[in-house]
Ligand code: B12
């Protein structure tokens with residue numbers, strides 16, 4: 441691992457603490473003892489054993505489903521009841537039930553207490569659904585069960601659930617609903633205050649899909665946290681640019697940066713993605729306005745929509761460079777179970793695998809329309825490489841005023857990429873490979889594929 445990456449993560453074992461499990465622990469009814477095991481920070485893979493357990497709860501997003509099912513099967517073979525919850529079991533409850541005694545759909549706050557009580561009373565149902573108790577408040581996590589020094593981000597704070605938008609590729613509205621459910625501002629302030637006191641945390645991540653999706657509420661929240669003098673970052677939609685009052689409240693409360701789900705700079709692609717509430721023609725103006733409030737922007741662009749070819753991917757990178765985004769990411773479109781996109785690709789017979797580990801944003805799991813599978817993956821890697829090249833970082837970040845953290849992060853990503861490709865002895869990916877006379881051979885070399893595999897995909 442390059443030294444700069446070790447430095448960036450302060451040699452922590454994992455990036456984020458498992459907020460889902462800490463919230464589950466907080467809502468377990470009285471009378472139960474709870475232990476959290478996070479396999480991301482254990483020295484070796486967890487091995488199921490009975491050890492006097494009355495129940496085991498396992499959470500998983502889609503990439504983690506296979507491992508979750510393995511563990512669930514292991515515990516069930518020992519006779520321990522298993523409760524599966526989290527994003528993937530909520531999206532695919534029938535599949536999850538093949539490995540679990542109970543599946544909790546959606547929020548643990550609305551499902552887990554009843555599931556455990558019923559289990560203890562010997563009358564457990566197979567499925568508990570948050571929609572039966574939709575008004576249960578968002579809980580504060582139990583952090584006392586985790587080791588802070590294992591995690592780079594030990595105090596992520598979730599302030600909302602659900603999303604009013606309905607992007608075709610996104611799990612959030614499908615699982616957590618299209619209504620914003622907001623946590624009480626007092627409990628958010630209290631969690632921040634406690635984290636400051638107990639762990640000396642000064643920089644917070646609001647672990648939300650769209651922290652400022654309700655402008656009026658967000659202004660109230662940011663005004664309430666302003667006296668705490670923290671720095672924070674989160675995800676938002678670009679419509680925050682509509683409100684000067686909101687942007688001022690964000691800046692004044694310590695917002696250092698936000699991730700914007702821009703997805704594409706092409707109107708037809710945004711339309712396909714179900715992003716009808718944005719207009720690509722206004723992106724530049726909106727981005728400049730947010731930046732004028734001293735808020736750094738990280739763009740997220742998705743590659744592989746039906747109207748996109750490699751040039752559209754390159755255009756997204758050029759756009760991110762032109763608008764001087766401090767960071768940017770380029771995940772491959774992924775049809776997660778539970779989404780409209782999944783249904784569409786399933787109906788069209790375009791899904792290439794149901795190996796959920798591959799649903800990770802770096803693997804092409806569907807047949808794209810305007811690119812071959814390998815071309816799409818190459819476009820993704822060329823985008824990361826060209827965006828994080830030091831001269832691109834220099835153009836975007838400049839030297840003064842020194843954006844130390846952004847520079848560190850940009851250099852870490854670039855050096856990580858260069859290290860990876862040098863270890864694999866492959867040429868670093870470039871968009872210009874698409875134009876070469878022997879484009880297929882060059883792309884295959886960069887991806888580490890033989891030409892035979894290229895022919896097959
Ligand atoms: C912060 C974040 C990250 C962080 C940290 C993730 C982490 N380990 O916590 C980072 C940046 C690392 C990350 C990475 C990725 N992420 Co992310 N991330 C998020 C985000 C914004 C917040 C996560 C969070 O803290 N949520 C708060 C907790 C409390 O919510 P929760 O996990 O859903 O848990 C609740 C319920 O589901 C349930 N529950 C959960 N577990 C259990 C267990 C039991 C037993 C029970 C009863 C209930 C239960 O109760 C909890 C409390 O109510 C979510 C968006 C979101 N709405 O959650 C996306 C999200 C989880 N990420 C997503 C994706 C796609 C990814 C990546 C694949 C992206 C990529 N292309 O690289 C990677 C995968 C990483 C991996 N491990 O493989 C998707 C997942 C889609 C899916 N179907 O799996 C989400 C939903 C974004 C979205 N809108 O699509 N992510």
Ligand code: SF4
Nearest residue numbers: 603605606607610649
């Ligand atoms: S991608 Fe973002 S804006 Fe779209 S539905 Fe998901 S959370 Fe909401």
